[in-house]
Amino acid sequence: MTPIILQVRNLKKYFPVRANLFSREQKVVHAVDDISFNVTKGRTLGIVGESGCGKSTTARLIANLMPADSGAIIFNGEGVGEIGGLELKSFRKKLQMVFQDSFASLNPRLTISETISYGPMVHDTSKEDAHLQAHDLLAKVGLDPDLFASRYPHELSGGQRQRVNIARALAFNPEVVILDEAVAALDKSVQAQVLNLLQDLKAEFELTYLFISHDLHVVHYISDDVMVMYLGQIVEMGPVEQVYSEAAHPYTRALLSAVPSMDPAHRTQKSPITGDPPNPIHPPSGCRFHDRCEHARAICASLVPALMPVQSSHVVACHMNHPSSGYETSGSDVQYASAGATR
Numbered sequence: 001m002t003p004i005i006l007q008v009r010n011l012k013k014y015f016p017v018r019a020n021l022f023s024r025e026q027k028v029v030h031a032v033d034d035i036s037f038n039v040t041k042g043r044t045l046g047i048v049g050e051s052g053c054g055k056s057t058t059a060r061l062i063a064n065l066m067p068a069d070s071g072a073i074i075f076n077g078e079g080v081g082e083i084g085g086l087e088l089k090s091f092r093k094k095l096q097m098v099f100q101d102s103f104a105s106l107n108p109r110l111t112i113s114e115t116i117s118y119g120p121m122v123h124d125t126s127k128e129d130a131h132l133q134a135h136d137l138l139a140k141v142g143l144d145p146d147l148f149a150s151r152y153p154h155e156l157s158g159g160q161r162q163r164v165n166i167a168r169a170l171a172f173n174p175e176v177v178i179l180d181e182a183v184a185a186l187d188k189s190v191q192a193q194v195l196n197l198l199q200d201l202k203a204e205f206e207l208t209y210l211f212i213s214h215d216l217h218v219v220h221y222i223s224d225d226v227m228v229m230y231l232g233q234i235v236e237m238g239p240v241e242q243v244y245s246e247a248a249h250p251y252t253r254a255l256l257s258a259v260p261s262m263d264p265a266h267r268t269q270k271s272p273i274t275g276d277p278p279n280p281i282h283p284p285s286g287c288r289f290h291d292r293c294e295h296a297r298a299i300c301a302s303l304v305p306a307l308m309p310v311q312s313s314h315v316v317a318c319h320m321n322h323p324s325s326g327y328e329t330s331g332s333d334v335q336y337a338s339a340g341a342t343r
């Protein structure tokens, strides 16, 4: 059986917001709300969902770039930080992150070679070894070290800079790389090249990826598994082919049906999701999707659906898919969705 490399347990992050300048009332945005999942070694887990669903916050919490309110990260069976035996310094070498903004991620005053070798030198690699490794990694990401090592970030294109960011992440010999919208800012042709590069590097360095994107085509191409988030929670997760062909959650189906088709015979005739996105400060009761779901019943507003299997490793949080949930298949729909109500 393939081992689990990363376990996320009951991760939670609420961001405090003040109602207005003169108010003492403390409100919170439920950015990530008690999520748990596993990442299998050597696989790519795609994380999708609308803007604000919590996918990037989840990535930052896993990478320890911000503290979680509660929850645990377990890496190769060891708890990370205060809850276990794996120190943050060691964990940060094993898990690296590549961000969307390739320019902001690079120090404009360092050459490309200095950028890639900086991290290993901080972690006690000699300057000479670190520079040799940087040249080697530049070649691995498709940039000729003789041409690029002494250049500065502003002398590179967006695609080239993102290759440098990938090389810099690999300089730590990580086991997991989180790619947060890493190809979103690139032209389609460059995007395809970087995606192919990521696939090659994954095989060569035996990496595991968490691939965060709003682009469902890209996630389908690169992922083995997919996790769908809505308003800070996981609503569906499973092997990518199965979820894309047999999506069980109405939100996943709506997302997939909103993907533009190249075929004029398959134009989307009506909006796949009705209603406005709910306020994350006051998320809807029960199923958070109930005020936009055309299948909502009374139980959906009162009972939080648990993530339960529909097929072996394919899980979904929707009462409709679980006969014992009390969901009435013959009842009349609660008309939240058609009213377009926000709560």
Ligand code: SF4
Binding pocket: 249, 250, 251, 287, 288, 289, 290, 291, 293, 294, 295, 296, 297, 300, 305, 317, 318, 319, 320
């Ligand atoms: Fe729709 Fe109810 Fe399923 Fe939520 S639990 S997605 S409201 S059917």
